[in-house]
Amino acid sequence: MRIPRDDTFEEQRRTYRLRFTCEHCAFFHEPSSRCVHDFPNEEHRQAYYDSAYEWIVFCKDFELV
């Protein structure tokens, strides 16, 4: 799901420390920084949200660790 950056989401993800990036997903292979499903994951990574990102991009296969 891809939606434009939103100030409310930005505030809430920081306030409530929302977990939605690959780093908190059961399918993330940390040593290789890749998704075990081989999905392109650049826009699902924490580093993306720490940058001046334009789109919020949720992964439909996210599974909280």
Ligand code: SF4
């Ligand atoms: S399933 Fe989605 S959120 Fe999980 S590691 Fe793969 S790309 Fe990232």
